Amino acid sequence: MENFRSNVRKPTMSLQIAVEKVRWLAAGLLELNGCDADIAQDVAEHMIEAERYGFASHGVTLLPKYLENIARGDVTANARPECLTSEGNLQRFHAHNGFGQHAGKVAVNAAIEQAKRRGFCLLTLCHAHHLGRMGHYGQMVADQGLAMLAMSNVTGRPALVAPWGGAEPRMTTNPFCFAWPFSDGRPPILVDFATSSMALNKARVMSSTGKQAAPGQLIDAQGNPSNDPGVLFSNPPGALLPFGEHKGFGLALMIEMMAGILSGGDTIAEDHQTDGSAHNHLFALIIDPDQFTDLAGEKGQFFADYLLATQPQPGGNPVIYPGMPEAANRERNAKMITIPVSFWSWVVEHYARKGIDLGLHPQESALAG
Template sequence: MKLSIQQALNFGKNILMAQGIPSDIAFDVAEHIVTADQVGYTSHGLSILPTYYKVLLKGFLQPDGRPELVNDQSAILGFDGNKGFGQHVGKVVVKQAIDRAKKHGQCLITISNSHHLGRMGHYGEIVAKSEMILLAFTNVINRDPTVAPYGGAKACMTTNPLCFAIPLPNNKPPFIVDMATSSIAINKARVLATKGLKADPGTLIDSTGNPTNDPNALFSDPPGALLPFGAHKGYALGLTAELLAGILTSGGTIQPGNPRRGAAMNNMFAIIINPKLVNSNEQWMIKEANAYIDYLNSCPTQPGVTKVQYPGEYEYNNKIKNLEYIEYEDSIWDNISNLAKKLEVTLEK
């Protein structure tokens, strides 16, 4: 199914509003997930709406939940997400933090008790567009663990994404790192299972702790687990995100003494930096950043590689390719359209 960007936005927004979500929150969520489709992350796009539908029915997600400021110390802002849609909560919080960083040079932010924040790179793009830098660490609670620690035979962690963003000069796409500290994101595994595809070797273990490339192993009973990316290195970064996001936000960690009711909730610890107030030599920063990125892009390539890219170019190039339309595979579209039919929402022509 091929949709214009406006069709996709309206369709996503209407599906959400049909479930009692206020129009402004529905717009923020629809904008976020359609952008995820545009930049090449189907797992965080419209395909996630059936999952949100189930969570709403169970009462784990508050349809009108909005961020509440609970800690205001000039360059420190803390928010309770009130179980609201993370795509709305995250957008509101990040924009307030950008305003503080413009004044103070930096702003430290915490978010607790938010539903799924979505594609973290989306916030990186917002921050970079404001000529700021983002360092963000997120953990996942209120659900069963999905990631095995390094050397472990069962899940004791979650995907705990990291996001780093740096604006670049001369109209270059911003540097955006958006990565799960697991081998792949749980939603990507869900998409692979839906499509009947296999995961890469070294990505998963089954319920007995043995290697597998079947993503359905994650959803079996008992379940298998994702592995950390990069073995002990990814494990260490995932643990870093767990402690920073879980402890500093007061939102808690995935340890078994905390509730696991089956709906992913996020805590986030982040720092937004205004580089112009950290280093007053703006022209030198522009020149140096430009020179280094050009140096990377000019690196000779390995066989089969056309160009060395930096993080963020992949998403930018996909967005240009999908600037007007997004095409959904049948297996993905069927789940979305079935939900729309259930809610009596029709696709606008």
């Protein structure tokens, strides 16, 4: 999900901090602000995994925004998902404005159990606060030897993406995820992308660092092509364009209908107020490949080997599949992750405002990890 912007400004320095320390402090902050312990742990774990996989845009620097959302009532800190339907191959959940990372975990785990029993499960989840990184749920499913197609739309926030040929935003980044497991120890295929030309948080990072976007990714508020990602944050704002022109637009449209309507949630047309907090609605199909064919595992591995044996372009790197670089990142970041000094200072200061002295200056406490 790409519709959250971290409050942390462009960092001037970064630190290497122990993963377990950041996990503990992140969960603690959420508990101090009204979350039950297990919900806080689920949200913190999701953010830590995003950091480890290399997606800092969905990591712990979202905490300031999340705590702001709690204070404003944009998210109900201790809300738990309700199972509306659990019949056969269908699981329907309502998140009741609770944290998406917790609601998503509960719902996906329920669907995993049904898929193991029945071969597949259709899952919907509506009215969740930020679900986080879609690939997180794909990894959960693949770890159980299952495959997944999942998609999510975003409501409650202004539109960000112009329809193909349009001069103003009418949609959001509507992410899509596909996961396929392997049983031989290699990483799963894990496809996770926004249907816009880039993710909003990527544009935010580019804007804060002064980088320019490639042609064909953005338009300004007048509908003119622009390379400046800052147009998305101007008043009035510009818009992202769909990736792949009409193809990305068509995929985003499908996701809006499937996730926004079939989940029992909303579409962006119904709910795009400018002062709210984003809500996600999810549609997913979780499949046990082995219940469809005895050769699913072997055929999947054979196809992956076939792709990996592709001759690379002259001077290029070896061909890989989606999920391989992220798995390497996670292994590399098993014990330590990198975060901005500005964020670490915010953590120490926020604990101090709650009457808790961590006992060290930001840099010292970080390096003590």
